[in-house]
Amino acid sequence: MERSLAPPTPLHHHPCKEAPMLSTRLRVTALSTGAVLVALTGCSSGGDSAGGKSELKLYNDKGAWSEYFDQMGALSKQSIGLGMKPVGYTDEPTYTAFIKASLRTKVKPDLFTWTTGGRLNEIVGQKQVAETTALWKQAIGSGDLTADLAKYYTVDGKQYCVPLNTAYWGMFYNKKVFAQHNLKPPTTWDELTKIAETLKGAGQVPFHHTTPSSLFSFVWFGQMVAGTDPDLYEQLGTGKASFTDPRVVKVMERWKSMIDAGWFANPGDKADPADHFKSGKAAMVMSGTWFNTSMTQRGLKQGDDYGFFFVPNVEPALPKTSLIFESGPLCSLTKAPDPKASERYLKWWISPEAQEKWSNSRGDVSGNPKVKAADPELSAITKQAADSKNRLALRFFELVPAPVLTAALDGLSGFLAKPDTYQKVLADIQKANEEYWKTQGAGG
Amino acid sequence: MTALGKRARARPARGAPAGFRLFGRLRFGYLSPAVIVVAVLLYLPFLWTVYLSMTRYDGLGSPVFTGLDNYAKLLDDPALLTSLRNTLLWVAGTTLLPVGLGLLVAVLSHDLRGGAWLRLPFLLPYALSGAGLGLVWGFILQPDGVANQILTFLGMPGGDASFLADAPGNTFAMIAVWTWQQLGVNMLLFAVGLQSIPRAPIEAARLDGASGWSLFRHVTWPLMRPLTTVVVGLALVASLKTFDIVWVMTQGGPGRNSETLAVTMYRDVFNADQYGYGSAVAVLLTTITGLASYAYLRHQARKETH
Numbered sequence: 001m002e003r004s005l006a007p008p009t010p011l012h013h014h015p016c017k018e019a020p021m022l023s024t025r026l027r028v029t030a031l032s033t034g035a036v037l038v039a040l041t042g043c044s045s046g047g048d049s050a051g052g053k054s055e056l057k058l059y060n061d062k063g064a065w066s067e068y069f070d071q072m073g074a075l076s077k078q079s080i081g082l083g084m085k086p087v088g089y090t091d092e093p094t095y096t097a098f099i100k101a102s103l104r105t106k107v108k109p110d111l112f113t114w115t116t117g118g119r120l121n122e123i124v125g126q127k128q129v130a131e132t133t134a135l136w137k138q139a140i141g142s143g144d145l146t147a148d149l150a151k152y153y154t155v156d157g158k159q160y161c162v163p164l165n166t167a168y169w170g171m172f173y174n175k176k177v178f179a180q181h182n183l184k185p186p187t188t189w190d191e192l193t194k195i196a197e198t199l200k201g202a203g204q205v206p207f208h209h210t211t212p213s214s215l216f217s218f219v220w221f222g223q224m225v226a227g228t229d230p231d232l233y234e235q236l237g238t239g240k241a242s243f244t245d246p247r248v249v250k251v252m253e254r255w256k257s258m259i260d261a262g263w264f265a266n267p268g269d270k271a272d273p274a275d276h277f278k279s280g281k282a283a284m285v286m287s288g289t290w291f292n293t294s295m296t297q298r299g300l301k302q303g304d305d306y307g308f309f310f311v312p313n314v315e316p317a318l319p320k321t322s323l324i325f326e327s328g329p330l331c332s333l334t335k336a337p338d339p340k341a342s343e344r345y346l347k348w349w350i351s352p353e354a355q356e357k358w359s360n361s362r363g364d365v366s367g368n369p370k371v372k373a374a375d376p377e378l379s380a381i382t383k384q385a386a387d388s389k390n391r392l393a394l395r396f397f398e399l400v401p402a403p404v405l406t407a408a409l410d411g412l413s414g415f416l417a418k419p420d421t422y423q424k425v426l427a428d429i430q431k432a433n434e435e436y437w438k439t440q441g442a443g444g
Numbered sequence: 445m446t447a448l449g450k451r452a453r454a455r456p457a458r459g460a461p462a463g464f465r466l467f468g469r470l471r472f473g474y475l476s477p478a479v480i481v482v483a484v485l486l487y488l489p490f491l492w493t494v495y496l497s498m499t500r501y502d503g504l505g506s507p508v509f510t511g512l513d514n515y516a517k518l519l520d521d522p523a524l525l526t527s528l529r530n531t532l533l534w535v536a537g538t539t540l541l542p543v544g545l546g547l548l549v550a551v552l553s554h555d556l557r558g559g560a561w562l563r564l565p566f567l568l569p570y571a572l573s574g575a576g577l578g579l580v581w582g583f584i585l586q587p588d589g590v591a592n593q594i595l596t597f598l599g600m601p602g603g604d605a606s607f608l609a610d611a612p613g614n615t616f617a618m619i620a621v622w623t624w625q626q627l628g629v630n631m632l633l634f635a636v637g638l639q640s641i642p643r644a645p646i647e648a649a650r651l652d653g654a655s656g657w658s659l660f661r662h663v664t665w666p667l668m669r670p671l672t673t674v675v676v677g678l679a680l681v682a683s684l685k686t687f688d689i690v691w692v693m694t695q696g697g698p699g700r701n702s703e704t705l706a707v708t709m710y711r712d713v714f715n716a717d718q719y720g721y722g723s724a725v726a727v728l729l730t731t732i733t734g735l736a737s738y739a740y741l742r743h744q745a746r747k748e749t750h
Contacts, residue, residue, distance in 0.1 A: 093710075093714035093715055094714070096714070096717075097503065097714055100503040100504055101503075103504060122502065122504055123504065125504070125505070126504050126505060266587035266588065266606075267698075268586055268587045268606055268608055268609050268698070269586055269587055269588070270582050270583050270586040270589075271586075402502070402715070402716060402717040403716045403717060403718055406711065406715045406716035406717075407716070409715075410696075410697060410699055410700045410711075411699060413697045413698040413699055414697065414698045414699015414700065414701065415699070416698060417606070417609040417610075417697075417698035417699060418609075418698075418699070421699070425699070432716075439500060
């Protein structure tokens with residue numbers, strides 16, 4: 001939580017303390033007036049000057065990335081004379097509520113992070129998010145952004161926000177464990193299941209469920225539905241398909257059979273997946289490429305300690321490999337304290353200079369195709385992802401609207417604890433799905 | 445001050461308690477800042493919540509009035525039933541265990557040489573915050589966690605139990621953790637109560653031959669009733685609004701099976717963006733807490749007068 005803007009009031013060192021003759025009323029009045037003045041001066045935020053802001057505050061729900069945001073702030077100050085300080089939240093619902101509240105009040109953030117999909121549509125619908133169509137047009141022209149990516153930032157033909165980060169989802173695997181069992185990254189689903197069988201047979205848990213909290217209980221679901229039927233996957237996001245569709249049921253049955261075979265670590269484990277992975281408790285973790293940051297923080301090196309592969313399609317007949325992808329927007333509001341400064345910052349953010357720093361410090365891919373990742377493995381991932389044999393599929397977290405997502409996360413975490421309940425779980429998610437689209441106009 | 449005092453003495457408000465007489469009509473002026481703060485920060489948000497509970501609202505734009513739809517939906521929501529059941533388990537568990545065991549420890553250690561030292565270990569967990577408590581015990585009770593390992597090492601059953609996965613076992617596990625923390629403060633309150641009750645009736649009962657259980661049952665316990673009323677009342681309200689420990693340990697899961705009403709309310713508003721429905725849960729929770737507290741205090745007051 002951010003602390004109050006007002007500086008601490010040194011009342012106990014107040015010079016007035018030397019005047020014991022003052023009446024109580026006078027003292028109370030003096031103190032109250034002082035407090036009001038301090039509050040008022042404290043409210044006029046630092047960094048303001050007559051010509052506009054020289055430092056912006058970037059509100060985000062990525063509290064663990066403060067260090068990287070700070071580095072970006074220092075670089076932008078040097079490059080365009082506009083500094084940035086992150087205000088990081090670690091609790092996502094608190095953050096969302098804060099941003100939503102700021103749309104209703106006069107206290108607006110300079111810059112803030114958000115998610116694409118239904119939630120971006122939602123806040124754009126409030127007509128307060130600053131449009132970035134011109135910025136996108138220019139960036140696509142200069143090759144700093146791609147038209148493919150623009151799709152996820154487009155609402156009613158106009159673009160909003162710019163990509164804060166871009167990540168592809170796939171499987172992180174422990175290279176030492178793979179080498180020990182003579183295994184290679186799979187290219188088909190059959191090969192993946194054979195790897196799991198081999199590892200299980202040798203007493204090694206193959207997969208982690210990317211838990212510990214229910215927040216990531218969607219990961220395998222999304223990957224397996226998209227890898228079975230990408231059209232169905234997209235339809236689940238727009239209310240055009242049912243979660244009780246026989247094809248979805250089949251995916252759950254397949255997932256259940258994998259859990260029953262003992263291929264997964266216990267989903268209730270409270271340890272961070274990265275720690276689990278480091279200790280070798282599970283040989284593979286399905287995650288976004290930002291998981292590299294967690295690896296880097298734990299002293300693991302891509303290429304030496306671990307590797308990454310895209311998960312092959314469950315359905316081999318599909319013409320393209322479904323590749324789960326996420327991109328988080330960095331946005332500003334039309335009524336931001338200094339809209340021009342915010343816009344200038346967004347423009348700088350997508351520049352190769354900024355993106356190179358942002359991508360390489362965290363060890364993640366960049367939304368700017370011009371950026372060369374310092375890490376050759378990461379470069380290879382970006383190149384492989386851009387292959388025309390792939391079909392991008394938006395991460396389930398952004399694909400479905402909030403009430404459906406919440407029901408899905410609850411349901412799927414319940415499924416992980418009790419895989420037998422999959423039919424009830426799907427029925428519960430479908431109930432939330434129907435309710436949501438009933439109020440929105442089905443298939444909207 | 446003296447002028448005020450004289451005026452107040454000259455025109456005492458008829459029937460007003462002595463304390464109020466001092467400031468006469470000015471008392472409203474003195475009270476108003478506090479009244480305004482309470483009204484603005486407590487009553488207005490409450491009324492707003494009641495209004496929201498009759499709307500459909502996602503936190504953006506304007507709420508859409510839907511009448512009693514949310515309440516009708518509440519009746520039809522199986523997750524709410526689970527939540528109600530868990531809340532009742534919490535009420536029963538926390539009014540029985542931390543309060544009962546606290547009383548037991550206080551009574552057993554009372555009049556004992558070194559009793560204060562015996563009580564100290566029970567009191568220490570109270571220093572932990574609810575979130576810290578949940579975090580630590582979450583790790584202890586996780587699958588293959590410390591609890592499982594200890595049970596396996598001792599050759600006892602439960603070595604492969606999932607303490608936080610199955611309902612209602614996970615709620616019982618969390619009540620046990622809560623008891624571990626709250627026992628101390630209840631014990632302390634009872635210990636203070638035991639020290640402050642008049643000695644004369646107890647000595648008289650002892651002379652009449654009462655001792656042990658009968659002394660406690662017929663003399664000590666009735667003398668402690670006012671304190672017990674407060675301790676049980678506090679435990680009742682605290683258990684009805686159980687949130688932090690559940691949120692940190694299980695987030696109400698897996699599959700919503702350990703949710704309490706407060707967790708359901710939070711989930712519906714902040715995770716599912718259903719501000720209207722979540723507000724209806726909030727109103728329900730407030731009503732239940734209010735009614736339960738009222739019924740309990742009224743019952744106790746009656747007992748006092750009879």
